[in-house]
Structure formats: C-alpha cells, structure tokens
Amino acid sequence: MRLSRYFMPTLREAPSDAQVVSHQLMLRAGMIRQEAAGIYAWLPLGLRVLKKIEQIVREEMDRAGAIEVLMPTLQLADLWRESGRYEDYGDEMLRITDRHKRDLLYGPTAEEVITEIFRAYVKSYKDLPKNFYNIQWKFRDERRPRFGVMRGREFLMKDAYSFDVDEAAARRSYNRMFIAYLNTYARLGLNVVPMKADPGPIGGDLSHEFIILADTGESQVFCHKDLIEMGAPGDVDWDGDLQPLVEQRTNLYAATEEMHDEAAFAAVPEDKRLSARGIEVGHIFYFGEKYSKPMKAEVAGPDGQNRPIHGGSYGVGVSRLTGAIIEASHDEAGIIWPDAVAPFGVAVINLRPGDAAVDEVAETAYQALIAAGKDPLLDDSDQRPGAKFAAIDLVGIPWQLVVGPKGVADGTVEIKRRATGEKQTLPLEQALKVITA
Template sequence: MRLSRYFLPVMKESPAEAQIVSHKLMLRAGLVRQTAAGIYAWLPLGLRVLQKISQIVREEQDRAGAIELLMPTLQSADLWRESGRYDAYGPEMLRITDRHDREILYGPTNEEMITSVFRDAARSYRDLPRTLYHIQWKFRDEVRPRFGVMRGREFLMKDAYSFDLDEAGARHSYNRMFVAYLRTYKRMGLRAIPMQADTGPIGGDLSHEFIVLAPTGESEVFYHTAWEQDRALDVNADDAVALQEFVGALTADYAATDEKRDLDREREAGEALCTSRGIEVGHIFYFGTKYSDSMGLKVQGPGGTEIVPQMGSYGIGVSRLMGAIIEASHDDKGIVWPDAVAPYAVGLINMRADDAACAAAADDLYATLTAAGVEVLYDDRDERGGAKFATMDLIGLPWQIVVGPKGLANGVVEVKRRATGEKVELSPEDAVARVSAK
C-alpha cells in the first residue's frame, strides 16, 4: 500500500482523554478514533491488526475442534427471560424497544442464544460433543468507559460454547480450550497466565481468567515466578487423560487474582511469589447444566433416556487484545508490533520522493516485495525524512527499509529491525531476503 493513497491520520501529540499508553498510541498511530463514549471506529491500520488477531483466534479455535457460526448482535428479551437473566442482568445490558414495542437488547454475551440454537438442532447423543464459537461485536454499557478499547462499550469478542454428555466430557472440552487459549496468546507474542477466578454473574463452578501482566492492568494479581518462564504447549488434546495431566501440571504453580488469593499457598511460595497488575484477555467457565436446565435443552441418550448437556463458555476479548499487546510491546517512540499481528510486515521509506533514482529503486523494491507476498506500507510521499522515520517508528512495523541517495550510490539500502533498533546496510536483493525470512 502506498501511503500517498492510504488513510493514516497520525497525531504528533497525545489527546488529553487518553490515560494509558496503549490508548495514547492507538490514537496517535491512527489505529482508532472514538466516535461516541466507549465506541470506536477502526481506521485502516487498526482494522488490519484486528483482522490478524481475529484470524489467529479463529485458527486456534478451529484447531481445537470448535465450529464457527455467527450469531446476531441484537437478541430478543424473551430469550433472556427463559434463563432468568433478563431481570438479573444489571445496567450494563443495553435494553432497546423496537417500533412494535418489543423488547430487544444488544447482546453482552450469548449463552441463551447458543442454547436456543443448539436446542432446536440437537436430537440425540450422537450430536454431541460440540463446541461452537463466533467472533462478533458485543455491547456492555460501562458506567465509565475508559482506557480506549480496553474498556470500551462496543467491543469484539470471540465466545465459544461447549456441549457435552457428561462432566468428564465437559472437563475435556474445558481443557481443550484452556490449551487453545495459551496457544492463541503465545502466537501473538503475549505471555498470559491462567488464574482461578470467580465465575461472577455467569454462574458455574470452574473458571480461569487469562491475564497479561502490565503495570496499567485493571486488577492486582499474584503468581509464582515459575510463570515467567516460557511453557511448551505440545500435548495431544484428543487424549483426555494426557490433556488433564498437562493442564494439572501447568496449573500446579500458584497464580490468582485478587478475589481468589490463597494466603497459605502464597506463604509456601515464599520469595518466589510475585505480584503485579494484570489485564484480563480471556475468561473460561464450566457451568454444568445451568442453561440447559433452565432452557430445557436435552437430547436422547443411547438407551432412550434423556440427557441434559453439560456446558461451558469461553471468551476472548479480541479488540481488547490489541490494547494488551501494545501495553506489552512498545517503547518511547511508539508501538513495536509482534510479527504475527503487525498490520504490515515492512515499512518502506523513500527518503527523496523528488529523486528519480530513489523513486525508481523504491518502486522496484515495493513491486518485488509485494510480488513475494510480503505486506508493505510504502511511504512514497513528498515529506521530510525525519517525519517519515517518526511515523514508521510510531506505527511500529517489524521491519523498515530505507532507500536514500547515499546508500543507492553504494548499491545498498538500510534495513532496520524495529524491536531492537538494529540497522544493517544490504543490497536490495539481500534486503528482500532478510525481511522475507520466516
């Protein structure tokens, strides 16, 4: 993409409303714009990151055997009356009356709807187990939206729901998602720690939150220093016993949110106990038959008896993850995108748009990289070099290639790795090879 034809409104100064670094950088780097309190438009560069995060989430859900569908944003109040949650849910639920005076709502979550969809479709035990998921916009009417997309009102969430014939099956489905979540975060360059958590208004008796450590996190967390090491995630998720052992071993090290602290275990940990603030980037629940019971979901068992499915739900805050990634990966010049979620892999800078040789060499590199399938944002504008460097550092693409008259005279361009600042001079061919290497 040529920057001269793109839509990338960057800002030099941080807007006053932004308190945390990810919010500041998302505004400055032209990723989002607020259009109403807690509601954001995703500008082209931000949308590309959102799509990359979504795609990683999708691939790991698919790999875990979950099946994607897409439920609508608006739901009927009657559906929520079946579970009893319409009256129980607080003012975070956006309640709407349509032109025929029917009560509807903007879905904050989808337990009721997926139970209803599954109830209409599933007949026999052979239709289970299944885990269904969607990636869809949700709305929670936060009393005080803040921190940009970290606590917005309209937000993108992946929510999955599992249906099993018995508790052992439900535990297996839960464990599958547990590992899928760790894989998902790891692919995005994040280390997320699973912590036992309160189940809250959603109900149930087994739950983990996945927390990314960041000084700006919304809650205090406590964990064993072992969690700071990288964990291998190679386990055969089809083997229920092996998977349970794996998850058991993984969670043997202490980690807990404020609400679930275990002072005995903290004493045991001694000097290995760490404390930090954290950002919740996922939450998984096993809640048994809470919804299947209240909403009358049952299937025919092998012997003709009725089975009430065991359910779980599994959420990842997709739009919130963008904020969490920036909190975890930035410096004083701007964002430092992990390769897997970067909006473009390479920022190509032509230092002298008014120099025919520079323009020809940069155009050539742009064509070569694009043909090789490398995603390039090409700053072909007639601007000062300093402004171009500042913009590229701010938007944080993993690689920068700089084409200037001095280098060209020697047959080289400059290749810079954004994360380390390391610069090398290479021939254009070697530059292409360097940024294309996996």
C-alpha cells in the same frame, strides 16, 4: 500499500482524553476514532490489526475443534426471560424496542442464543460433544468505560460454547479450550498466565482467567515464575487426555488480587514468586446446567432418557487484545507490533520521492516484498525524513527498509528492526533476504 493512497492520520500529540498508553498510541497512530464513551470507529490501520488478531483466534479455535457460527448482535428479550437473565442483567444491558413494541437487546454475550440454536437441532448424546464459537460485536453498557478499547462498551469478542453429555465430558471440552487459549496468546506474541477465577454460583475448579503481564495492567496478579517460561503446548492430540497439560499449569500458584491467598503464595519458593500487573484477555468457565435446565436444552442419553447438557463458555476479548498487546509492547517512540499482528510486515521508506534512482530502488524493494508475501507499506509521501521515521516508529511496523540517496549512491539500503532498533546497511538483495528469512 502506498502511503500516498492510504489513510493513516498520525498525531504528534495525544488527545487529552486518553490516559493510558495504549489508548494514546492507538489514537496517535490513527487506528481508532472515539465516537462516544466506550465506542470507537476502527480506522484502516486499526482494522488491519483487529482482523489479524481475529484470524489467529479463529484458526486456534478451529484447530481445537470448535465450529464457527455468527449470531446476531440484536437478540430477543424473550430468550433472556427464559434463562432468567433479562431482569438480572441490569443496566449493563442495552435494551431496545422495535416498531412492533417487541423487546430486543444488544447482546452482551450469547449463551441464550446458542442454547436456543443447539436445542432446536441436537437431540442425542451421540452428537456430542459440540463447541460453537462466534466472533461478534457485543455491547455492555459499562458504568464507566475507560482505557480506550480495553474497556469499551462496544467490543469484539470471541465467545465459544461447549455442549457435553456430563461433567466429565465437559471437563474435556474445557481442557481443549484451556490449551487453545494458551496457543492463541502465544501466537499473538504475549506472555499469558492462566489464573484461577471466581467460579461463581456453580463452584468447582473450572474457571480461569488468562492474564497478560504488562506494567500498566489494571490489576495486581501473583504467580509462580515457571508459568511464564512454560510456553504454549502447541498442536496436541485434541482427542487425547489433556488433563496432565492443564494440571502442569494449574498446579502452580497463580491468582488475581480477588482470589489471592497470601499463605499459599508464601509457600512458593521466594525466587519463584512473581508479583506483577496484568490485564485480563480471556475467561473460560464451566457452568453445568445453568442454561440447559431452564431453557430445556436436552439430549437423549444411552438409556433413552433426556437430560440437560453440561455447558461451558469461553471468551476472548478480541478488540481488547489490540490495546493489551500495545500495553505489553511499546516504547517511547510508539507501538512495537509482534510480527503476527502487525498491520504491515515492512515499511519501505523512500526518503526522496521524485529522485528517479531512489524511486526505482524503493519500487523494486516494494514489489519484491509484495511477491514475498510481506505485505509492505511504501512510504512514498512528500515528507522530510525525520517525520517519516517518527511516524513509522509510532505505528510500530516490525521492519523498516530505508531507501535514500546516500545508500542508493553506493548500492545499499538500511534495514531496521523496530523491536530492537538494530540497524544494518546492506545491498538490497541481502536486505530482502534478512527481512524475508
């Protein structure tokens, strides 16, 4: 992409509405535009990041055996009356009436819809387990939206729903999602800690929140340090027994403020105790027959008798992750994108557009990076060097390849790694090798 033909409206100053750093940086980098409280338009740069996160989430869901569907944003109130949640949900649900005076709602989640789909087709235990997911916009009319896209009213969520014949099978589905989540966050370049969450009315131990650690996180969290260094399991035998992998992580102490147990935390060796700020970026739970019973999602068992399925649901805040990654990865100059989600892989900065020799080197570098699949952004704009450096630092592109008259005169370019600030002056071919390595 050539910057001169792109749309990347950066701001020198943060709009005063934005208080948290990720919100300020997203606005300054021209990623989003606020349209109303908690509702954002995604500008080209922000959309690129959002799509990359979405794709990683998708790939990890697929790998864990979940099946993608796309459910509508608008749902029928009648379905929610079946589950009993239409009245329960309260003012957070955005209710709409169509021209036929039919009650609709903008879905805050999709248990009802997926259960309706499931029960229409699946009748036998032989067809289980099944896990359907969708990546779709949700709307929750929060009393107080804030923190930019981290707490919006409209947000992009990946929600998965598992269907199993009994609780033991449901636990296996839960474990698959547990591992898939760890893998997903690891690919996004995040340190994530699974923490015991409030299981709600169902009870049991099958509810976890996934928290990333960031100094500016909204809640206080407590955990055993080993959890952070443990890393993600990666590809596993998804049909095998995942319980040991899950237990390895759930046996160590980890809790958010609400679930915190001071006595249990005190039992953790002192040098392993970590108290930090965190941001919730995922939540998984098992809810048993909560929806299958009232909505009659039943399958026949081996004995020929119908029984309600055991369900679980698994959410990742995709749009929230955009902000959360920034909270976890930025400096005074701006955003530092992990390579996996960066809007562009490399910025080729032409310091002197119009200078034939400089243009030629910049163009050569640009074409080579396209060929190498590095998705480069060529800054061919007519701005002063300082402004270019500042803007590219701000938007957080992982590599910078700087082509200027001085370097061109002695056959070199400069490359800079955004995360470390480390710079090297090299001949172009070597510079390209470093970047594409």
